[in-house]
Amino acid sequence: METVDLSWLIGGPQGSGVESGANIFSRVCAAMGYQVFGKREFYSNIKGEHSYFVVRVSDKTIRSNVNDVSVMVSYDAETIFRHADEVTKGGAIIYDSDLSKTKTDEVPSLDNYFKSRLEKLLESKNKEFSISGVLEYVKEKGVKLYPVSFRGILSSVAEETNNPKLKGMIRMFNVLGVSLSLGFLGMPPESLLNSIESIFSKKPKIAEINKQAATYAYNYATAKFEKTKFSLNGGKKEPHTILVQGHQGTAIGKMVSGCRFQPYYPITPASDECVYLESNEILEIKEDRPGSTVVIQTEDEISALGMTIGGALTGTRSSTCTSGPGFSLMAETLGWAGINEVPIVITLYQRSGPSTGLPTRHGQDDLLFAINAGHGEFPRIVYASGDIEESFYDTANCFNYSDVYQVPVIHMLDKFIASSVITCKRFDPEKVTIDRGKLLDRIETEDYKRFEQTEDGISPRSKLGLEKGIFWNTGDERDEYGHISEDPVCRVQMMDKRLSRLEYILKNIPQEDQVVSYGVYEHCIISWGSTKGPILDAIEMLKKENLNVGFLQLKLLHPFPSELVKSLLKDAKTIIDVEANHTGQLGSLFKQNTGKDVDYYILKYTGRAMTSTEIYDSLKKILENKADKREVLTHGA
Amino acid sequence: MALKLSDYKTEFHNDWCPGCGDFGIENAIQMALAEMQIPRHKAAIFSGIGCSGKTSHFINVYGIHTLHGRVLPFAQGAKIANPELTIVAAGGDGDGLGIGAGHFVAAGRRNVDMTYIIFDNGVYGLTKGQASPTLKLGEQTKSLPTPNTNYNVNPIGLAVASGFTFVARAYSYDVRQLKDLIVAAIKHDGLAFLDVLQPCPTYNDINTRDWYAGVESTDSSEKPRPRIYKLEETGFDPVVHYEDEAELDEKLSQALIKSLEWGNKIPTGVFYKNEIITPYRGRIKDKIPNYVENPPALQRISANGKPITDVSKILDSLEV
Numbered sequence: 001m002e003t004v005d006l007s008w009l010i011g012g013p014q015g016s017g018v019e020s021g022a023n024i025f026s027r028v029c030a031a032m033g034y035q036v037f038g039k040r041e042f043y044s045n046i047k048g049e050h051s052y053f054v055v056r057v058s059d060k061t062i063r064s065n066v067n068d069v070s071v072m073v074s075y076d077a078e079t080i081f082r083h084a085d086e087v088t089k090g091g092a093i094i095y096d097s098d099l100s101k102t103k104t105d106e107v108p109s110l111d112n113y114f115k116s117r118l119e120k121l122l123e124s125k126n127k128e129f130s131i132s133g134v135l136e137y138v139k140e141k142g143v144k145l146y147p148v149s150f151r152g153i154l155s156s157v158a159e160e161t162n163n164p165k166l167k168g169m170i171r172m173f174n175v176l177g178v179s180l181s182l183g184f185l186g187m188p189p190e191s192l193l194n195s196i197e198s199i200f201s202k203k204p205k206i207a208e209i210n211k212q213a214a215t216y217a218y219n220y221a222t223a224k225f226e227k228t229k230f231s232l233n234g235g236k237k238e239p240h241t242i243l244v245q246g247h248q249g250t251a252i253g254k255m256v257s258g259c260r261f262q263p264y265y266p267i268t269p270a271s272d273e274c275v276y277l278e279s280n281e282i283l284e285i286k287e288d289r290p291g292s293t294v295v296i297q298t299e300d301e302i303s304a305l306g307m308t309i310g311g312a313l314t315g316t317r318s319s320t321c322t323s324g325p326g327f328s329l330m331a332e333t334l335g336w337a338g339i340n341e342v343p344i345v346i347t348l349y350q351r352s353g354p355s356t357g358l359p360t361r362h363g364q365d366d367l368l369f370a371i372n373a374g375h376g377e378f379p380r381i382v383y384a385s386g387d388i389e390e391s392f393y394d395t396a397n398c399f400n401y402s403d404v405y406q407v408p409v410i411h412m413l414d415k416f417i418a419s420s421v422i423t424c425k426r427f428d429p430e431k432v433t434i435d436r437g438k439l440l441d442r443i444e445t446e447d448y449k450r451f452e453q454t455e456d457g458i459s460p461r462s463k464l465g466l467e468k469g470i471f472w473n474t475g476d477e478r479d480e481y482g483h484i485s486e487d488p489v490c491r492v493q494m495m496d497k498r499l500s501r502l503e504y505i506l507k508n509i510p511q512e513d514q515v516v517s518y519g520v521y522e523h524c525i526i527s528w529g530s531t532k533g534p535i536l537d538a539i540e541m542l543k544k545e546n547l548n549v550g551f552l553q554l555k556l557l558h559p560f561p562s563e564l565v566k567s568l569l570k571d572a573k574t575i576i577d578v579e580a581n582h583t584g585q586l587g588s589l590f591k592q593n594t595g596k597d598v599d600y601y602i603l604k605y606t607g608r609a610m611t612s613t614e615i616y617d618s619l620k621k622i623l624e625n626k627a628d629k630r631e632v633l634t635h636g637a
Numbered sequence: 638m639a640l641k642l643s644d645y646k647t648e649f650h651n652d653w654c655p656g657c658g659d660f661g662i663e664n665a666i667q668m669a670l671a672e673m674q675i676p677r678h679k680a681a682i683f684s685g686i687g688c689s690g691k692t693s694h695f696i697n698v699y700g701i702h703t704l705h706g707r708v709l710p711f712a713q714g715a716k717i718a719n720p721e722l723t724i725v726a727a728g729g730d731g732d733g734l735g736i737g738a739g740h741f742v743a744a745g746r747r748n749v750d751m752t753y754i755i756f757d758n759g760v761y762g763l764t765k766g767q768a769s770p771t772l773k774l775g776e777q778t779k780s781l782p783t784p785n786t787n788y789n790v791n792p793i794g795l796a797v798a799s800g801f802t803f804v805a806r807a808y809s810y811d812v813r814q815l816k817d818l819i820v821a822a823i824k825h826d827g828l829a830f831l832d833v834l835q836p837c838p839t840y841n842d843i844n845t846r847d848w849y850a851g852v853e854s855t856d857s858s859e860k861p862r863p864r865i866y867k868l869e870e871t872g873f874d875p876v877v878h879y880e881d882e883a884e885l886d887e888k889l890s891q892a893l894i895k896s897l898e899w900g901n902k903i904p905t906g907v908f909y910k911n912e913i914i915t916p917y918r919g920r921i922k923d924k925i926p927n928y929v930e931n932p933p934a935l936q937r938i939s940a941n942g943k944p945i946t947d948v949s950k951i952l953d954s955l956e957v
């Protein structure tokens with residue numbers, strides 16, 4: 001049997017249901033036993049700008065998107081203008097035939113940059129600047145076209161069901177697009193109808209209309225569309241597979257880890273996690289009364305982190321979640337947590353900066369900032385997850401690290417992870433442990449000192465409200481009780497106490513949680529965060545050609561596991577740094593800590609995540625000695 | 638065994654200038670805690686940065702000396718996580734009404750059950766006397782090179798407008814009234830604000846102890862005419878007694894009007910008190926019914942190092 005690996009793209013104006021369309025499609029594919037990897041791209045806008053969703057479906061493990069689109073469905077002109085060229089030879093475009101005459105000038109949301117690139121291309125192919133021009137061009141490239149009048153379908157459904165109102169319900173275009181795709185790909189209709197039912201479970205009338213339209217469109221495609229090599233007729237269903245969205249990994253991780261307090265200020269792509277936590281704020285507790293996560297929307301990120309610390313001082317596991325601009329505002333407060341040795345977790349969903357940057361687009365440009373944010377020197381942990389599944393388990397680790405080492409932990413994720421939807425193994429809370437370190441429940445002695453000097457530099461920790469546990473905190477340097485002290489000897493003792501922790505952390509976090517090695521060869525990639533998926537897929541593509549490239553995924557980025565990385569890389573000759581930023585921040589960190597240079601960089605800063613295709617292409621060039629020192633990737637609309 | 642006033646004092650060296658109004662506030666807080674017999678471990682003083690910010694080190698309860706302007710977020714976080722604590726936030730006028738003004742307004746809207754005391758000295762004491770947000774336009778205190786170019790904030794008016802449900806003013810040399818107001822503020826179920834007029838003998842040479850006492854403005858018999866008077870002695874009723882729009886409007890507007898009084902007549906005492914508005918605790922309870930009995934800080938999260946939160950229903954819903 002030939003393996004299935006196809007990419008399906010749906011696009012449309014923001015607010016038109018692109019996301020729910022893609023959710024239905026992903027759900028149906030997952031229910032059929034396929035692996036799903038979906039990614040959403042959208043503008044910083046609520047209604048009208050172009051958004052799209054690419055869902056890659058396969059019967060083998062996939063962890064990334066690829067460049068080529070196999071099947072595209074569009075119910076607006078802009079999707080065709082922007083994405084038709086991505087559809088591969090032999091691929092299919094299902095589109096609304098009522099749009100054929102639309103000219104590039106008639107789509108105001110097509111920005112001038114893109115428009116002039118497209119028109120230049122069309123001019124060179126001698127095509128007119130319209131949908132039919134674009135379609136003619138891709139048809140010549142070998143793309144199959146499936147025109148269908150979306151309004152026509154609505155009219156027919158209206159007639160069939162004796163419900164003239166249906167004619168104008170263009171809001172259902174997304175459902176039509178999905179249904180046509182399912183019919184075209186030969187997928188079973190039942191799960192489509194089930195999905196619609198569950199989405200509109202509170203509005204049975206609307207569910208009914210949508211089901212009628214979906215059925216009609218599905219049958220239409222089955223009857224009228226000529227079949228291609230692309231079909232999805234059932235994968236191998238692994239038991240306990242979940243279909244999970246980016247923000248759910250950290251959110252469910254927080255629930256399981258016992259995070260009970262999360263103040264935050266809204267920001268893309270971090271607020272989804274907070275909203276999800278709040279939607280599930282009441283928690284079931286085994287053999288006990290219900291628990292809860294108190295989620296507070298604050299007035300700004302300074303307040304969010306201040307409140308988080310206030311919560312942590314009461315012994316509550318507390319965290320906040322933010323993105324670059326918010327994290328910038330937190331810098332001073334982070335230092336306060338550092339000097340006072342307060343365990344908190346900051347979940348940092350990066351996006352493209354600087355400043356507001358590309359507010360809804362991907363980037364990994366805050367690594368060095370996370371490591372250095374805040375004035376002065378204080379210990380912290382910066383820890384990065386590579387995908388959604390990891391983010392669940394890592395969240396639990398981050399809380400343990402913060403409690404055990406009494407430091408703020410910055411858990412790095414990004415927009416790519418946040419707006420992905422993937423199938424993976426059901427999260428297993430049994431694999432999670434909870435270690436609260438030296439947090440005290442009772443104090444017997446009379447002379448408690450919060451910052452008592454100890455052998456490992458970490459002092460037993462009281463909490464507000466605990467009898468005999470009174471302490472003071474201050475952002476000033478302090479003595480063992482926590483009172484201000486400017487004594488030079490005390491200063492040295494306290495600095496040493498706090499900063500000795502970095503060594504201690506490196507010694508105590510298990511090595512496999514610091515760096516994950518996927519094999520080391522002469523050519524070896526170092527990378528961090530969400531590049532993991534596309535890198536692994538690219539490496540696999542090379543393997544099929546008997547080409548081996550190694551890969552170290554660095555999870556613990558601060559303190560930097562220099563010795564471990566050096567020893568793992570001892571047989572590697574060519575180091576390739578892959579990350580989604582301009583300057584190669586991990587490369588700098590690597591050089592600073594190991595003294596070694598990176599040989600090649602594969603970088604991307606378009607705001608779009610890397611595809612495995614792109615990484616594969618660059619690695620190939622590197623292996624063939626044809627690469628530039630900086631390979632800069634650009635794929636994606 | 639009853640707790641004595643001295644139990645609430647630390648031995649930490651106090652380095653405020655001699656004669657500073659801050660001493661009166663520190664003493665009044667300790668007296669209030671002693672009077673209410675609040676167990677030391679159940680109370681926490683949060684403070685900002687400034688001369689006033691050091692207060693937390695002098696009081697022998699949990700003491701959290703936070704960042705410049707950020708005392709309210711820290712304090713609210715602790716109170717929301719553990720509502721059993723008695724929390725007093727304290728800080729300078731620059732701290733709370735300058736750099737922290739956004740938090741001031743947001744805190745009012747939340748109405749978390751705690752007390753906030755501003756040490757209102759008209760200057761930035763700890764940075765050597767620059768103008769604070771309460772200094773009047775055109776005034777020139779000792780270390781200002783030129784007169785103040787900003788209009789002043791009206792702390793009482795801002796508190797009333799922001800939603801604080803207990804708003805009062807005190808004078809740091811009238812420790813008895815101040816202590817009584819702190820007790821009332823702590824007992825108030827909601828966010829209480831206390832604007833304490835605090836002479837800074839080192840930098841504020843305008844609003845001095847003598848100025849408040851009216852030494853330079855004598856009456857016909859050559860006796861000073863004190864500027865400060867007590868609202869309760871004028872029959873002023875600050876309390877919103879029942880839920881009614883007209884009643885609320887009246888009490889809010891009389892508080893605002895009183896807050897504008899300054900100069901020869903400066904009111905102290907309670908300007909506004911409203912216990913009809915639900916404190917934040919009640920608003921969380923509406924969503925999380927057992928929040929008060931089982932708040933974040935008291936929840937068990939693990940047994941033998943393993944999580945006890947059961948997310949199986951959530952995971953079931955994600956299964957394909």
Ligand SMILES: Cc1ncc(C[n+]2csc(CCOP(=O)(O)OP(=O)(O)O)c2C)c(N)n1
Binds near residue numbers: 686729762763769
């Ligand atoms: C972010 C930040 N900016 C500036 C300062 C410097 N600073 C310390 S105290 C202070 C002003 C204190 O004035 P106020 O809040 O009125 O307190 P006071 O000393 O008068 O009691 C300033 C600006 C600081 N600590 N932090």
Ligand code: SF4
Binds near residue numbers: 836837
């Ligand atoms: S500078 Fe003013 S406020 Fe600060 S301690 Fe001295 S007198 Fe008090």
Ligand SMILES: [Mg+2]
Binds near residue numbers: 769
């Ligand atoms: Mg001041």
